[in-house]
Amino acid sequence: QPIPLGHLMDLSGATSDVGTPFAQGVNDTFAWVNRTRNGIAGRQVNVLAFDYGYQAPRSVSQYQAWSRDRVVGIMGWGTADTEALVRFVTRDRIPYVSGSYSAALTDAAGKSGRPGVEATGYNFFYGPSYSDALRAMLQWAAEDWKAKGRPGRPKYVHMGGNHPYPNSPKAAGEALAAELGFEVLPAIVFALTPGDYTAQCLTLKNQGANYAYLGNTAGSNISVLRACQTAGVDVQFLGNVWGMDENAMKAAGAAANGVVFPVRTGAVWGQSVPGMAQAQAISRISDSSGNAYRPVHYLAGICSAMLMVEAMQTASEGGQITGERIRNGFYARRDWVPQGFDGLCSPSNFTAEDHRGQLSVALYRARVTGDTSQGGVTELMQAGTMKLEPVTTITLPRRPDWLGW
Amino acid sequence: MATLAPAGDFRTSYRADMTIFPTRGSRLALWLGLALVAASPLVFGRYELGLLINIGIMGIAALGLNILVGFTGQISIGHAAFFGFGAFASAYAHDTWHIPVVLCIPLAGIATALVGLVFGAPAARLKGLYLAIATLAAQFILEDFFARAQWFTGGVAGRITEPFALFGWVADREESFLYVVLAWVILMFLGAANLLRTRDGRALVAVRDHYLSAEMMGINLAYYRTLSFGIASFYAGIAGALYAHYLLFVSVEAFNILFSIQFLGMVIIGGLGSVMGSLMGAAFMVLLPEVVQAGADALAGSAIDHALKLGASISFLREMAVGAAIILFLIFEPDGLAHRWRLIKAYWKLYPFSH
């Protein structure tokens, strides 16, 4: 008898550019687990995948359908829908592995006392929170500024749409930036959709910012990068987890060159780490030729799914696979790396009070050295026209005052 | 046709001639329908009940829009923003002043009506599409306001809302919330039907059909143009409030232009100027994606699935189907579902002498 598991995907909505590879990674992983490990405890996982088009209301009505199917867990996606569902999953005790890394979701017991932050005991995600990723980038930026030996205080600016997702780390980032000695400039807003952002770039140039955080998803970030290139803006862009990847590099071309951004996995596609073989095996599920290049989000999808898989395995040992037991499965390990994925998936730590799974943030730099309009990502990466260069890894302290922020 | 009255149906008083449900059959159907909905939690699961609730909520909002578009002839492309305002207002009223949710819902309706009046004031001077696009502006301005007004909406992160409760009875599940929605649907639909057969309802239609001669009949154009905005917003506000206490979470993202357009779709598909049509249109728009999804599920694994790679592209197909359904609908049923329904009824009434 198969185990029903929900999977909310965005393959068609506003975040589908990054949602598609992530969802593919998740789906492939479960298919691979079903095929090679005969599911979990001998039972196949029945993944009920649903493309909700990044529309929170639709996710809620789908949730209702799933609760009829008695799903034991859900692989989720966006910020708005995760926040909409978080109450329901807490009420119904359904563990939820989200694609939204909003720090507000990490206060598992609801003890931080921050306004608007509730207990989210059943919500998990794989990776550093948006706020922590930005904090790491700011620390790097402070060092970078020092290393470059330029005079005066560096100027920092937050850029992004006025939406939950880009805004989620805004306050945290600006606070830390001020703490680190940055001059914090008024935020610059640009829509979540691609468009002409020359005006914003001219403002950016005029402000004289040195470090700019791009809070949106790839599509609109690309527009900004291109416009700023044309306008001749000299600024170090800091991308976010969902704001930069191989596809975005291809679309932005040379404009993406030099952007620093966090990568949640210990390696990117094709690097030789022990876990990569498994990832390649998983990739073959949907690409039998084995030639496809998989962007960072695909790998993150694998790692997220593997957390759920292993938590379910733990739950299945000596009992029913129930939501509550799966949740406890997330707490069962320290420095948790799914078996066989060493070097690929970064270690996570969850406790009943603190769902900040990762505080180590690996930063990469995008390198683009030629015309990217011809040929696919696979060829461009192989040819070295596009490269992902590791910059550094920053480990943040587990500060209690940062919980839920 | 509207002029056809069924044979054997004689009215003996003006009162009888002026009822909303003119025939015994229609009254019977009404009671039966209500009874079925009321009994549905016995048969339906939460998912289906959720759909019913959604239909009810959307139906109320669509009815409001229909009063504006269908009766007064003023197109609005900002209905979702008013809907959203109602949702936030109710949540805000409950959280800030600790007013019970039961009262928050009508309060949100009134607050939204007031906002509607503010935006409706230019409506008194604007005609046709100029007005339509002013409402588009309202949509974007309100959306921006929602995103900015942290104190009111919880900002971009959204706001968590409390479930409906009455004397200790908490309607936090579909099985119970259905009745809350049902009660409001009955109230709002009766209200609209009554409005339309009395002075101000006729005035609204008169303004649409020929505003110059309406004015000559003593109708204050500015008042009625604004009023219809107020009423439409009131309906949107009530629906929004219900939505907020159903989802238990409201965020600005939901109330976007696409949602506004969907409302417009409900009204047109249901039938412009038809009270019951609004409900049918809402049902159509809510169920259409589900039907497409079900169709795809049924096809899953078949040859067609492999040929078209349905699995991966189901969402695009679903959207395309929604678009195509709207177009086909307009082509083959331009007068809306309500019209088709009337024809079916007429067929039964005239049966077996229909042709």
Added chain:
Amino acid sequence: MAEAAPILEAPILEARGVSLRFGGVRALTEVSFAIRQGEVFSIIGPNGAGKTSMVNCISGRYRPTEGGIWFGGQEITRVPVRRRAALGIGRTFQNLALFGHMSVLDNIMVGRHHLLRRGFLPGMLYWLGGAQREEIAHRREVEEIIDFLEIQHVRKAPAGTLSYGLRKRVELARAVALKPKLILLDEPMAGMNLEEKEDMARFILDLNEEWGMTVLMIEHDMGVVMDISHRVMVLDFGRRIAEGAPEAVLADPHVKRAYLGEADEAVRDLDEPVTA
């Protein structure tokens, strides 16, 4: 001229030096006249002479560039259109202006608008706010008008589907429903055949004599104008060129030339003996 309702001397409507310009077009130039309570007053004149414009000034659609209009002793030049229904001015339109998608019944009920008191709230509550009682009471009166104008058979038909002549009649019914003291009729007989004109003439006379309405009528059919109006005013190029009893006005050579054309057929008709 046949006997008429008693004509009171006090004018119910008075226009003093009304001029109306649209850019370069002078639609009316210093037109003055008075309509007495209870009479049938006709305005005739060539096309584009300003007849409709005059009616528009009275009903408030246009505001005179100069001059003023008094109704029942009160100046109404600047009173907004929507107030005039309540003052007691009703009208029909030269180019039909019905509410096409409403039933004939509802069209006429709209005419009662200013007499009804229940707004949208009592309306929505219907049974509770007294709206039902009010609706029924007025429905009764509207049915009387429907009977009077013999349009019972189309009561529930959408006004937009009626033939031209019927629509004119519905429009009249709507104006009558207003309970006006003064009713303005802009070419009520256009597009009707003789028989229908006769009916219409009878309605107008009844309105005047039995319902006690003062009638201002624009009409191109001289036979009708002759027979049913008490006084006639002639406009030409926006100026008043004659006014008085119908026979006298139509005999005026100026009028004959400007309006009727020499030895016009209509005039020949009028010279013929009238059988009572």
Added chain:
Amino acid sequence: MSASLKLPEAAPAPLLEVKNIEVVYNDVILVLRGLSLAVPQGKIVALLGANGAGKSTTLKAISGLLKTEEGEVTRGEITFDGARIDGIDPHLIVRRGIFQVMEGRRIIADMTCLENLRLGAFIRSDAEVKRDIDMVYEYFPRLKERTGLAGYLSGGEQQMLAIGRALMARPKLILMDEPSMGLSPLLVKEVFGIIRRLNEELGITILLVEQNARMALSVASHAYVMEQGKVVLDGSAAALAENEDVKEFYLGGHGTERKSFRNLKSYKRRKRWL
């Protein structure tokens, strides 16, 4: 002279022939029930009838405009110049040479008179359009003075424009729906003069729906009387003018007498042929 109710057998095939048509609106409302009429080449034919008899509907059936109002010819046929035209799109019928002057003027309000006239000549591409505009201005000098938008014209001026627009099309057959409506007596006379001239000088055939029966019969050679969607009487115009019923109900009075509108009895006097 006795009314001849049939055209002479030997007459050449008429330009327009409507045979036994039935028209239904909205699939349910039967308006014309087996109506037939013929319009011979080069003649003026009048169509009389009470309000709602279906005169306008008949014209719309011929010009194809019925289609645009959810109406449909469900039976019978209409031939023009020897070819069937029922079911053809209205703009193609115009191109075949039938032009309808629609009831209620229907000028294009947000264009000037000149633009309205130019549109009348839409189907033409010859060089004489300019000259014809002058011709219309000559017929209706008032139109030339009015340079603003046509929507601001007075009712009668709009009527002139509507007729002028038809002249611009230079059709073979004009269907006129109440051309004299709203015109001053002087102009009515002029319009009928123009109709006669069009017919005589330009050889345009005309089917005339008119409430001014006296005038209509004076220009027409043949006339039909309609009632409730059927032809109930037809004959030469002269013969009809002598018909007692027509006199009573369409012309008013017998011989030289004229009834006063004031002294009508208020009972139903209506005679029905059906």
Added chain:
Amino acid sequence: MDSALLLQLTLNGLIVGALYGVVAMSFVLIYKASQVVNFAQGEFLLVGAWVCWWLLTDWQLPFWLGFLVTLAFMTAFGMILQVVVLRPLIGEPVISVIMATIGLGIFFQALMKWIFGVFAKPFPPIFPVEQVSVLGLQVQSVYLLSLGISLLIMLGFAWFFTLSKHGLAMRATAFDQQVAQSLGISVPRVFAMSWAISAMVSALAGVVVGVVNGVSSALSFYGIKVFPAVILGGLDSVVGAVLGGLIVGLLENWAQYLDAHWLNWGNMYGVAPFYALILILLIKPYGLFGTKNIERV
């Protein structure tokens, strides 16, 4: 320093605004012929841009050829749409047709995603010189090209509507389809013409934006941006549409300036045109150049 920024923003506003103007023009074209507000205008841009992209990358056509083929394709596309979707709706209330365009928009949005995927894709480099410096502002050369083309199109439209017979026919059709038919105008053909031209012109804009920003489904957002532009100008004025486009472009940029320097609201750029729109409508209910309805009884 700041005045330099203001100048640059102004210039940028004019350039972007010209593009809005082009889209607004094609929007007005359909409105003038049928009183239909085309909610699928943005999707026209999208389809045009994708088709051109496809011709340039997969078929490796040179830009000028690919561009011409795109325009030809879009003309046919507009016409086919008209035949399949809009012709059956002739005679229905305008709002039904408007709704149908909404349906079209939804349909093509999804179709394009299905065919071309959800990732933004860059155009291959087209001009040897990608940027030109104008008054100290770096401007994409393709923008300048589009500026020229749009001027030409605008003149063409102005001539078309006021002087040509078919322009008159379009206006007549918009006013009253029944009357238009009675004059011998083929309503379907008028619609086909307006949709074809409109689709073609918006494809032009789509290609230009695509070249600058890359192609992605978000291009269709221009369809919404165009609303304030046409309303500011007046729905039925071609010249007004272009000016409206320029105004919106300027407003956006000036709002950005205000925002960055004083307000710090963050989102003025996006909403300022809508505030302006409401203000202008309050003063001039028919926009700056729209014609008033004729109110005569």
